Amino acid sequence: MRQVVGLTSTYSSDEFGVCSALYELGGMVVMHDASGCNSTYTTHDEPRWYDQDSMIFISAISEMEAIMGDDDKFIEDLVQTANELKPRFIALVGAPIPYMMGTDFDAIAQIVEERTGIPSFGFMTNGMQYYPNGISMAMERIVDFYCTEKKETQQNTVNILGATPLDFSINGSVESIQEWLKSNGYTVNCTLAMNCSLEDIQNMSKASINLVVSTGGLKAAKLLESRFGIPYVVGVPYGKKFASKLLEKLKLKKTSLGWDRKQVKKEKHLALIGEAVTSISLACAMEEENDVSVIVLDPLNENNELYRTLDVYVPEEDDVMEQIKSVDGIIADPLYKALCSNKEFYPYAHVAFSGRIFEKDLPNLINTEMKRK
Amino acid sequence: MKKIAIYGKGGIGKSTIVSNLSVTLAKKGYKVLQIGCDPKADSTLYVRQGKPLNTVLAVMRTNNKDMKLEDVICTGEAGVICVEAGGPIPGMGCAGRGIITALEKLETLGIYKQYDFDYVFYDVLGDVVCGGFSMPMRKGYADEVYIVTSGENMSIYAAANIASAVQGFKGRGYATLGGFILNERNVKREQEKVEELVQDFESKLVGIIPRCDIIQEAEENKKVYVTYEQEETPCKSSLETLAEALIC
Numbered sequence: 090m091r092q093v094v095g096l097t098s099t100y101s102s103d104e105f106g107v108c109s110a111l112y113e114l115g116g117m118v119v120m121h122d123a124s125g126c127n128s129t130y131t132t133h134d135e136p137r138w139y140d141q142d143s144m145i146f147i148s149a150i151s152e153m154e155a156i157m158g159d160d161d162k163f164i165e166d167l168v169q170t171a172n173e174l175k176p177r178f179i180a181l182v183g184a185p186i187p188y189m190m191g192t193d194f195d196a197i198a199q200i201v202e203e204r205t206g207i208p209s210f211g212f213m214t215n216g217m218q219y220y221p222n223g224i225s226m227a228m229e230r231i232v233d234f235y236c237t238e239k240k241e242t243q244q245n246t247v248n249i250l251g252a253t254p255l256d257f258s259i260n261g262s263v264e265s266i267q268e269w270l271k272s273n274g275y276t277v278n279c280t281l282a283m284n285c286s287l288e289d290i291q292n293m294s295k296a297s298i299n300l301v302v303s304t305g306g307l308k309a310a311k312l313l314e315s316r317f318g319i320p321y322v323v324g325v326p327y328g329k330k331f332a333s334k335l336l337e338k339l340k341l342k343k344t345s346l347g348w349d350r351k352q353v354k355k356e357k358h359l360a361l362i363g364e365a366v367t368s369i370s371l372a373c374a375m376e377e378e379n380d381v382s383v384i385v386l387d388p389l390n391e392n393n394e395l396y397r398t399l400d401v402y403v404p405e406e407d408d409v410m411e412q413i414k415s416v417d418g419i420i421a422d423p424l425y426k427a428l429c430s431n432k433e434f435y436p437y438a439h440v441a442f443s444g445r446i447f448e449k450d451l452p453n454l455i456n457t458e459m460k461r462k
Numbered sequence: 463m464k465k466i467a468i469y470g471k472g473g474i475g476k477s478t479i480v481s482n483l484s485v486t487l488a489k490k491g492y493k494v495l496q497i498g499c500d501p502k503a504d505s506t507l508y509v510r511q512g513k514p515l516n517t518v519l520a521v522m523r524t525n526n527k528d529m530k531l532e533d534v535i536c537t538g539e540a541g542v543i544c545v546e547a548g549g550p551i552p553g554m555g556c557a558g559r560g561i562i563t564a565l566e567k568l569e570t571l572g573i574y575k576q577y578d579f580d581y582v583f584y585d586v587l588g589d590v591v592c593g594g595f596s597m598p599m600r601k602g603y604a605d606e607v608y609i610v611t612s613g614e615n616m617s618i619y620a621a622a623n624i625a626s627a628v629q630g631f632k633g634r635g636y637a638t639l640g641g642f643i644l645n646e647r648n649v650k651r652e653q654e655k656v657e658e659l660v661q662d663f664e665s666k667l668v669g670i671i672p673r674c675d676i677i678q679e680a681e682e683n684k685k686v687y688v689t690y691e692q693e694e695t696p697c698k699s700s701l702e703t704l705a706e707a708l709i710c
């Protein structure tokens with residue numbers, strides 16, 4: 090059966106990807122959606138919700154507003170709230186209803202910006218794509234708008250691009266990436282977008298290199314490369330050995346993947362299900378320190394420019410089932426266990442898939458020993 | 463590149479006028495793109511002279527991932543590039559959303575970049591019935607909207623509705639109202655009534671096309687009127703004048 094998710098869960102949507110990427114930047118982020126839809130984000134997909142303030146709102150669009158295409162109420166609400174809260178920027182985030190109605194978010198943003206004097210952005214998300222698309226859209230747009238001026242390049246200075254709790258949780262992984270860079274002689278400039286401010290983003294052009302830690306950060310990295318000539322390396326420093334290989338790549342100061350694309354199948358063959366950049370990095374880390382091969386099954390987007398020889402895009406649950414037939418074990422979010430009854434299963438939680446359910450069990454594997462007995 | 467959207471009441475003669483304009487401009491050496499934004503997918507029928515053309519949405523449905531621009535374009539008379547957005551099965555789905563998706567797809571496939579068009583026409587169905595049908599006048603699409611009307615009351619009413627919609631979008635960076643085109647149905651006080659409408663919107667009347675039976679005869683022969691008609695007729699010269707008006 091195609092296009093059916095019968096046994097597992099689904100990933101966080103593009104809508105929430107935008108919210109997650111913009112969470113800490115001081116903007117007012119408004120999902121244009123029916124009331125209630127926001128709680129999926131706030132209770133499941135946003136681990137920062139209870140500890141860190143952010144101006145995330147929902148417009149609570151009503152049936153009649155949808156039918157009548159009444160943008161005026163939305164615009165009035167936005168202007169009034171923005172005038173009260175004085176956010177640094179305003180982000181309008183699309184959802185399934187406005188998508189079907191064809192709401193023109195860019196046009197509404199233009200009107201709101203004119204009336205409030207606050208920079209406003211429309212994001213044409215629709216809730217039917219996955220979160221990396223949203224992160225990607227948000228990060229590219231924010232960098233495009235705020236990082237326009239070339240600052241003097243500072244040697245050995247890195248931006249980290251693509252960091253959100255959806256891929257990294259709040260278990261200290263992102264801080265560990267920063268620590269790892271510092272201990273290797275780098276200055277961490279801006280981490281897009283955790284522990285990050287708009288000023289940091291304005292200063293991103295100072296960096297000598299960018300480290301892209303998720304597919305969501307790729308577009309922003311490409312923009313910074315074309316605008317300022319800053320090269321980027323793709324990868325997350327999981328495991329001691331892989332981290333040191335990644336470091337070598339960073340030192341070359343050239344745009345590249347942090348991994349070799351050639352992959353050899355070993356006697357013990359495992360599958361890792363998840364987002365491409367984090368998963369391929371983790372797979373490489375495991376391969377470096379153990380006598381195994383680990384293929385990545387990417388259920389999110391077809392990222393052919395990232396895959397190694399054996400990695401594959403698995404858009405459907407059926408594709409996952411097919412692929413795992415030929416492996417000895419599976420590393421995946423615990424909610425995938427239902428697909429893997431007769432195989433060895435190693436749980437590795439992913440916030441974008443199971444939300445906060447397994448938050449407490451999420452290990453921080455940055456620059457750690459990956460050898461298994 | 464000048465991008466023009468043509469609106470007007472159903473059956474008023476939008477596709478006829480757009481097709482004749484496209485071919486007229488193309489014969490003058492301009493590179494022209496005509497996009498039918500109507501689920502009926504009949505805008506470019508006579509420009510294509512019967513050549514088949516898959517609609518953008520039909521191709522997207524079967525092969526969204528690998529689709530190429532070549533799959534949805536057809537070179538018609540005088541080199542006019544023809545595209546039909548297409549739409550859902552009648553009575554189902556959402557035609558308005560379909561127009562948005564099709565136009566966005568054409569943009570991502572790079573249609574405006576791949577060819578160096580001088581003129582792009584969006585031939586849009588009947589009224590601006592929902593968000594989707596305003597897509598061709600949104601930022602990044604048409605620069606100007608022209609509305610076709612006759613002197614019939616229903617047509618004038620529809621034209622006024624569309625003109626109000628265009629004006630209502632002020633502040634959004636949408637297309638501006640370029641003017642009205644009178645396609646005559648030979649009703650009483652025809653020109654006078656349309657001129658009143660034009661005044662109401664402080665706009666202009668950019669062309670008057672007389673009623674002419676040969677237009678339908680040309681269609682029977684699967685041809686665009688300006689090609690089919692060999693003689694110099696008032697109707698032909700009115701289309702020529704209209705084309706000239708769009709050039710400057």
Ligand SMILES: Nc1ncnc2c1ncn2[C@@H]1O[C@H](COP(=O)(O)OP(=O)(O)OP(=O)(O)O)[C@@H](O)[C@H]1O
Pocket residue numbers: 470471472473474475476477478479500587588645646671672673674675677678681
């Ligand atoms: N000036 C004219 N003289 C004679 N017949 C005309 C004239 N203009 C249009 N017609 C005829 O009117 C009919 C409808 O025209 P056309 O298909 O161009 O309308 P339309 O506005 O595109 O319709 P729709 O809203 O359905 O797309 C056609 O058969 C056409 O031949």
Ligand SMILES: [Mg+2]
Pocket residue numbers: 476477478500504505585
């Ligand atoms: Mg038509």
